[in-house]
Amino acid sequence: MTAEQQTGRKMATRSEVIHCYSQLAACLALMVKLARAKEWGRLPELEIQCAGIVERLKVVEPMELLDSEQMQEARRLMERIHADQDEVCQLVKPQLEKLVARMSFLQQQKNLDKIYGLPH
Incomplete structure (x- = not known):
């Protein structure tokens, strides 16, 4: 591999790191928007997408050092x-607490029905 190809490869890796951070920031911004609107249904899908981006970052980030401008951009994104x-x-936390409380109530109801021989 020539020096020029190596430099090009390094530049691609560096830009991929920043690209991953940008994707992660955009995904989380959408999650905030959806959570504010109480549109909970898409959050798990976006959480999976974020996890995939983080896994990709674990692979590409250690491969190259970022220059100072890229480090500033990465810090801003982080x-x-x-x-x-x-x-x-x-x-999300209050919604999860409500869900847990509801599930606990339903489990108690099921246990009472079972004790008293009621169908569930």
Whole structure:
């Protein structure tokens, strides 16, 4: 491989790292938007997509060092990602608590029905 090809390969890897961070930030921004609108149905699909991007980052990120401009961009994206993650968690947590409470109630109901011989 020539030096020019190696440089091109490094540039592609570097840009892929930033591209992955950009994809992750966009995915989390959409999750925030959906959670604010209480559209919970698409969140699991997007969570899977985010996990895939993170797995890809684990592969490509260690391959190359980013230059200072790219590091700044990566930091900016990571700050946005963390802020959006926090917001999604804050929006989803009450919904999960309601779901757990409802499931507990249904389990208690099922147990009572079983004790008293009622069909469930």
